Amino acid sequence: MSKIMDNGEIRDMTPEEQAQFDKDQSAPMPEPEVTAEELLARLEALLK
């Protein structure tokens, strides 16, 4: 069972909290946002 610091107090997670935590761990990594500047840089690189 994982531990959670709840308002400064450390305790074991409840089953619901543990389930949520485990679900979060299996969630996919969000793709990083691509800025317009990065896209333009990529475009320039392609056109070289």
Added chain:
Amino acid sequence: MGKTGSQIFKIASALIYEGVNDDKESKAFTIAFLNIHLQECLAAENSIRRSKGEVELTEAPWIESLDTEIDYHDKLTRTALPYACVSHYYAEAMNEERARYFDDKYKDAISLASVAVEEGVNYDDSVSSGTTYITPTSVNSANEAAIRANNAAALAMAAKMAAEEATNDADTAAANANSAYLGVSEAVQSAQEAAQAATQAASEAQRLIEAAQTSADNAESAAQQSAASAQNAAASAQEANENVSEAVSTHNSDANAHAILARKTETMRLLISRTIGAGENVSAITCTQDDAGNALALIDVEMRIRVGANSLANNDTSLIRLRINDVSSDYQSSYSGVSATSLVACLVRNTYSDGQFSMVTNHGYVTSNGFSRCYDALSSAVNSTVYEGSKFTVSSITKLYLFVFGLTYFPVGTVIEIYGRAA
């Protein structure tokens, strides 16, 4: 005694009024002609030798070159053999009359040589006792047979030479054809390679064009979003400025304006401070009240997270994620864009670095469009970012939930400070 083939050829050429080198073709065939007639004249030569008591030849000479000296008597080398050659030259030139004329001269010369034998012979016992007596008639008969035999041999030799020449020509033609085939094969292969390279180049160009088009579309979309965000920010700033101006102008008479002004200018206060100690092994942190025990009801939040320099190996990546008010845990929808229903911020630590970001409720939405990276003396956090999907409807922030991602626990020494401002 004895003349070379060249001397005989010279005599023969004179008979047809040509220079020695005028007819190279005739000269080339003279060797073959002479070999034929040397055989034909063998009997006559031996008759001369017999009449002079010389050793007879067992076979006719065979010459390979016109420079070879022919060991025949002049009666044959200065008359019969030149006549024979001339007869062949005319025959080659299709002048049958002249050919026949010199053929007769040739036969007469042989006969004359044979007559000389008849005149010079001594009728000794051996001759009179049954040795064959050579007469012009018998010589002619023998010569006729020899002529036919040697003509056949000459024809066979000519056929052999022609066959050899044809074989050489065929070999040359085959070599040329093979060379041409190889050239064509190389050309075809080169053309195929060129076509393949052109196809690949065209494919690559098409891919680049499509990639460029996609990038251009993305850039345009991002630019439009950025423009919209900038416009919203400008509107918000304008509104805030108007509110402040309004409050300042009415602060003595409007208590509400005093409150607005106070909120806008209030300094963020440190409400929560957490440090992860050794052995605590904490995987998540939840905060619903500040360290003074007051329930959170914040409109502005600023969070600072510092991960210890020695807590992770260099270039390890740790993520500390944030969720507000237990709103949706659906990461995909939170990332999807403007109308997402939750906020998930990710702090990515590459090397020794701190990160901080702030959240502000604004017209019922929590926004987090600013993120700061704090630098240490060694390096910076290069992948720190707050993702889109930062708008969802809350009147205030009442719960903050932090958890690690990709790690088992918060690194020992991690410091989390939460600053806030109440409504």
